[in-house]
Amino acid sequence: xxxxxxxxxxxxxxxxxxxxxxxxxxxxxxxxxxxxxxxxxxxxxxxxxxxxxxxxxxxxxxxxxxxxxxxxxxxxxxxxxxxxxxxxxxxxxxxxxxxxxxxxxxxxxxxxxxxxxxxxxxxxxxxxxxxxxxxxxxxxxxxxxxxxxxxxxxxxxxxxxxxxxxxxxxxxxxxxxxxxxxxxxxxxxxxxxxxxxxxxxxxxxxxxxxxxxxxxxxxxxxxxxxxxxxxxxxxxxxxxxxxxxxxxxxxxxxxxxxxxxxxxxxxxxxxxxxxxxxxxxxxxxxxxxxxxxxxxxxxxxxxxxxxxxxxxxxxxxxxxxxxxxxxxxxxxxxxxxxxxxxxxxxxxxxxxxxxxxxxxxxxxxxxxxxxxxxxxxxxxxxxxxxxxxxxxxxxxxxxxxxxxxxxxxxxxxxxxxxxxxxxxxxxxxxxxxxxxxxxxxxxxxxxxxxxxxxxxxxxxxxxxxxxxxxxxxxxxxxxxxxxxxxxxxxxxxxxxxxxxxxxxxxxxxxxxxxxxxxxxxxxxxxxxxxxxxxxxxxxxxxxxxxxxxxxxxxxxxxxxxxxxxxxxxxxxxxxxxxxxxxxxxxxxxxxxxxxxxxxxxxxxxxxxxxxxxxxxxxxxxxxxxxxxxxxxxxxxxxxxxxxxxxxxxxxxxxxxxxxxxxxxxxxxxxxxxxxxxxxxxxxxxxxxxxxxxxxxxxxxxxxxxxxxxxxxxxxxxx
Amino acid sequence: xxxxxxxxxxxxxxxxxxxxxxxxxxxxxxxxxxxxxxxxxxxxxxxxxxxxxxxxxxxxxxxxxxxxxxxxxxxxxxxxxxxxxxxxxxxxxxxxxxxxxxxxxxxxxxxxxxxxxxxxxxxxxxxxxxxxxxxxxxxxxxxxxxxxxxxxxxxxxxxxxxxxxxxxxxxxxxxxxxxxxxxxxxxxxxxxxxxxxxxxxxxxxxxxxxxxxxxxxxxxxxxxxxxxxxxxxxxxxxxxxxxxxxxxxxxxxxxxxxxxxxxx
Numbered sequence: 001x002x003x004x005x006x007x008x009x010x011x012x013x014x015x016x017x018x019x020x021x022x023x024x025x026x027x028x029x030x031x032x033x034x035x036x037x038x039x040x041x042x043x044x045x046x047x048x049x050x051x052x053x054x055x056x057x058x059x060x061x062x063x064x065x066x067x068x069x070x071x072x073x074x075x076x077x078x079x080x081x082x083x084x085x086x087x088x089x090x091x092x093x094x095x096x097x098x099x100x101x102x103x104x105x106x107x108x109x110x111x112x113x114x115x116x117x118x119x120x121x122x123x124x125x126x127x128x129x130x131x132x133x134x135x136x137x138x139x140x141x142x143x144x145x146x147x148x149x150x151x152x153x154x155x156x157x158x159x160x161x162x163x164x165x166x167x168x169x170x171x172x173x174x175x176x177x178x179x180x181x182x183x184x185x186x187x188x189x190x191x192x193x194x195x196x197x198x199x200x201x202x203x204x205x206x207x208x209x210x211x212x213x214x215x216x217x218x219x220x221x222x223x224x225x226x227x228x229x230x231x232x233x234x235x236x237x238x239x240x241x242x243x244x245x246x247x248x249x250x251x252x253x254x255x256x257x258x259x260x261x262x263x264x265x266x267x268x269x270x271x272x273x274x275x276x277x278x279x280x281x282x283x284x285x286x287x288x289x290x291x292x293x294x295x296x297x298x299x300x301x302x303x304x305x306x307x308x309x310x311x312x313x314x315x316x317x318x319x320x321x322x323x324x325x326x327x328x329x330x331x332x333x334x335x336x337x338x339x340x341x342x343x344x345x346x347x348x349x350x351x352x353x354x355x356x357x358x359x360x361x362x363x364x365x366x367x368x369x370x371x372x373x374x375x376x377x378x379x380x381x382x383x384x385x386x387x388x389x390x391x392x393x394x395x396x397x398x399x400x401x402x403x404x405x406x407x408x409x410x411x412x413x414x415x416x417x418x419x420x421x422x423x424x425x426x427x428x429x430x431x432x433x434x435x436x437x438x439x440x441x442x443x444x445x446x447x448x449x450x451x452x453x454x455x456x457x458x459x460x461x462x463x464x465x466x467x468x469x470x471x472x473x474x475x476x477x478x479x480x481x482x483x484x485x486x487x488x489x490x491x492x493x494x495x496x497x498x499x500x501x502x503x504x505x506x507x508x509x510x511x512x513x514x515x516x517x518x519x520x521x522x523x524x525x526x527x528x529x530x531x532x533x534x535x536x537x538x539x540x541x542x543x544x545x546x547x548x549x550x551x552x553x554x555x556x557x558x559x560x561x562x563x564x565x566x567x568x569x570x571x572x573x574x575x576x577x578x579x580x581x582x583x584x585x586x587x588x589x590x591x592x593x594x595x596x597x598x599x600x601x602x603x604x605x606x607x608x609x610x611x612x613x614x615x616x617x618x619x620x621x622x623x624x625x626x627x628x629x630x631x632x633x634x635x636x637x638x639x640x641x642x643x644x645x646x647x648x649x650x651x652x653x654x655x656x657x658x659x660x661x662x663x664x665x666x667x668x669x670x671x672x673x674x675x676x677x678x679x680x681x682x683x684x685x686x687x688x689x690x691x692x693x694x695x696x697x698x699x700x701x702x703x704x705x706x707x708x709x710x711x712x713x714x715x716x717x718x
Numbered sequence: 719x720x721x722x723x724x725x726x727x728x729x730x731x732x733x734x735x736x737x738x739x740x741x742x743x744x745x746x747x748x749x750x751x752x753x754x755x756x757x758x759x760x761x762x763x764x765x766x767x768x769x770x771x772x773x774x775x776x777x778x779x780x781x782x783x784x785x786x787x788x789x790x791x792x793x794x795x796x797x798x799x800x801x802x803x804x805x806x807x808x809x810x811x812x813x814x815x816x817x818x819x820x821x822x823x824x825x826x827x828x829x830x831x832x833x834x835x836x837x838x839x840x841x842x843x844x845x846x847x848x849x850x851x852x853x854x855x856x857x858x859x860x861x862x863x864x865x866x867x868x869x870x871x872x873x874x875x876x877x878x879x880x881x882x883x884x885x886x887x888x889x890x891x892x893x894x895x896x897x898x899x900x901x902x903x904x905x906x907x908x909x910x911x912x913x914x915x916x917x918x919x920x921x922x923x924x925x926x927x928x929x930x931x932x933x934x935x936x937x938x939x940x941x942x943x944x945x946x947x948x949x950x951x952x953x954x955x956x957x958x959x960x961x962x963x964x965x966x967x968x969x970x971x972x973x974x975x976x977x978x979x980x981x982x
Contacts, residue, residue, distance in 0.1 A: 055950075056946055057946055057947050057950065063845060063889060063934075064889075065845075065888060065889045065890050065891070065894070066888050066889060068884065070884055072883065072884075073883075121897065122897075195766050195767055195768070196766070199767055231950070237891075517882055517883070519882065531880075532877075532879055532880060533880060534878075534880045534881070534884075534885040535880075536880045537880070537882075537884070564882055566882040566883075566923065567922070567923075569899075569900045569921070569922040569923070603856070633855070633856055634854065634855040634856065634922060634923045634924060635854055635855075635856060635882060635923060636856075
């Protein structure tokens with residue numbers, strides 16, 4: 001053997017070994033089912049690193065009241081953005097999480113336009129939920145002293161919030177930046193060979209691979225949010241949750257799949273799981289499941305299904321596969337409640353989906369969230385009542401019921417401070433809608449009209465004004481927003497655990513900002529309870545199930561319901577209480593819904609043919625927003641039996657409480673400035689509350705009860 | 719000879735000062751501290767995950783030098799003047815400095831003083847235990863409640879309504895009472911009379927006859943009980959105060975001119 005052939009052979013060997021090795025690595029890393037998965041074992045998951053964010057505080061020494069076994073209603077907001085949200089900062093908002101919590105406790109904080117914001121009454125719980133992706137980053141882009149701001153792509157942000165820019169004049173510039181970020185979440189990755197790519201892969205942290213991202217800034221923003229939540233948490237008096245928003249959407253059509261995530265602990269992951277990790281909500285639930293395995297419990301809460309183009313409550317999964325039992329259980333394990341009402345409209349139902357419901361046309365927002373130009377959002381798949389019905393259908397075909405959630409409301413404010421009061425409204429996006437001309441409730445002054453048109457042209461947006469009787473108005477979509485809503489939980493005491501568990505049980509209700517309280521029970525022997533006894537509630541808990549729960553069939557007995565609502569002491573009186581029933585006809589396999597008035601104000605009786613209360617005569621004087629005095633009820637209470645009950649039909653029942661009509665914010669805005677309200681908007685609204693449903697489970701089905709957060713009573717009800 | 723020496727000396731001096739004034743060396747010296755380089759390298763390591771090689775270190779230093787040179791030349795040209803970004807950044811820097819310059823460790827006296835100045839903030843609300851008969855506004859509340867009040871004195875059983883939030887309230891604070899029943903109702907708890915049924919009180923929900931069985935006055939807690947909490951608040955407070963104090967002190971040295979005829 002000569003030297004030459006040895007050299008050739010060894011070179012060949014080296015080349016072959018090298019490429020085999022490369023091939024091995026490639027398959028080991030990228031194949032779905034790698035043989036050895038050596039490299040996978042090197043991976044760690046940075047999103048599962050747990051950090052204890054608790055702060056050292058003196059033990060609260062004020063004696064907290066003992067737990068109430070009959071439970072108290074606590075009101076709060078679980079959807080609040082501060083300066084750490086990529087868009088809040090663009091909207092001119094500089095309120096910190098500390099400011100937000102102070103506001104919730106009743107203190108005054110400032111709107112970006114300079115005026116004061118204060119609650120009529122403090123709230124019981126609050127969670128700052130900034131957008132997880134790019135959390136804290138936009139602020140760093142705008143701060144021209146930060147390292148990251150030296151990159152070209154941060155230019156539009158530079159000193160966006162400098163004093164002279166804090167005026168409505170910059171609205172066009174601002175809204176354009178907002179939609180350009182949403183559209184391109186993953187910008188500026190490093191080249192493939194870069195060490196950061198490898199580090200990102202090894203720690204399952206795509207964010208590290210982006211030039212547009214500074215992981216340290218991101219972590220410190222998250223740590224500050226967590227610190228603030230823990231600092232303001234005051235067991236017995238005021239509850240906070242560490243939280244964030246998982247701002248995801250479908251790949252095409254911009255279907256909004258946003259969810260808020262809250263932690264039941266002073267500990268949390270070192271960073272939030274965001275849309276940069278994955279757009280698929282199923283991956284979020286996987287992450288939540290893994291956190292739960294590590295002892296950290298979380299829930300996620302979808303919102304603005306109305307602007308999801310029908311994608312939030314689809315009949316298929318994110319990738320278009322069929323929903324199966326595993327999917328349904330996973331979804332319900334992690335998403336016990338849905339935000340049904342907020343500033344960007346209400347998602348109870350839509351007039352096209354519930355043509356027989358006279359109250360369906362309530363605060364409808366019909367465009368996709370964040371779409372530019374504004375684009376219509378398909379109603380079907382975006383509203384909770386239809387989702388409940390579709391859930392029954394899915395269960396009917398053995399796919400499990402992924403839509404067995406309870407209801408809450410929240411504000412989604414981006415100023416740190418929710419606007420819940422129609423007569424004191426500042427909408428949600430700071431400079432863009434902080435005064436009446438911008439949000440379209442009063443006509444535009446000449447120079448502002450010109451400016452708006454110029455901006456819209458400069459940013460390539462369609463004309464967004466409308467000519468009406470009193471002049472030309474801004475018509476940028478803010479007229480469809482409103483002063484809503486609140487999350488309410490029935491809990492033993494005002495502590496993190498107690499309130500969090502209420503969400504998991506789905507013993508919750510949603511309001512449009514009003515502090516209505518509503519109790520709701522179902523059982524087979526509730527008529528044995530004395531409705532005038534002070535033990536009514538404890539008896540009802542004993543003999544029945546409450547909102548959020550399943551009622552199993554009891555041979556073919558007809559269930560009885562107790563519903564009891566109390567007015568907001570600062571709001572209008574109650575007009576009526578309704579029970580909304582949805583069911584799946586066990587013979588035809590078709591879903592149905594029906595609205596029953598069950599209790600009328602002022603001692604009026606429900607018409608048994610139409611199921612409607614007579615008019616109680618309450619009116620609103622539009623010239624000054626005063627309302628008819630002495631009409632309406634402070635409380636409404638009724639024992640009710642379903643007149644159309646069929647024991648074989650899967651069904652659900654939930655309560656809707658309606659106040660007497662009052663002025664809508666747009667009417668208040670107009671009359672305060674000497675105008676008539678706009679003729680193309682609702683002048684009045686009926687503030688309302690919705691309870692979580694109670695599901696009736698017929699015996700004829702092989703009791704496929706998905707183990708949810710809710711209580712299932714497999715016991716004798718007598 | 720001496721003359722020549724003197725002439726040379728003078729020429730030398732002139733040249734020396736000329737040189738000094740034309741090429742002011744101090745302005746063109748760039749000193750880079752070890753600390754600066756080390757901190758840059760540390761940042762590099764934490765980002766990349768390994769130590770930089772000589773080439774890379776040279777690059778880092780070179781970048782630093784170039785930045786410094788450009789910065790100085792910009793200063794020479796007066797580019798920093800009237801630049802909003804720079805003004806704002808400098809203003810931020812000094813505010814930060816003023817806020818950070820406060821000491822973080824407080825003496826007992828500091829904490830005590832802060833507590834005394836802000837006592838109201840730490841007031842522990844008065845707490846009540848009470849029960850009530852409720853007469854719903856849906857059913858002749860005034861008439862029924864006053865009749866019941868009379869009956870109570872005669873030990874006749876009372877026909878009242880259930881209240882949605884419950885009958886018995888244990889150790890609830892004054893604020894909680896306000897939240898659940900409203901301001902008007904809560905007034906009756908200002909001078910509580912224990913263990914006797916009170917005349918019917920009105921709320922937005924109806925009328926109530928209440929019996930307060932226990933009452934603990936509100937009080938100011940002992941400093942030692944809430945020491946940590948006061949410390950946190952004090953630090954927050956000092957930070958925001960530091961800047962204001964500094965501004966107020968310095969403000970008097972400035973004269974401010976604004977066009978009085980400006981039309982907005």
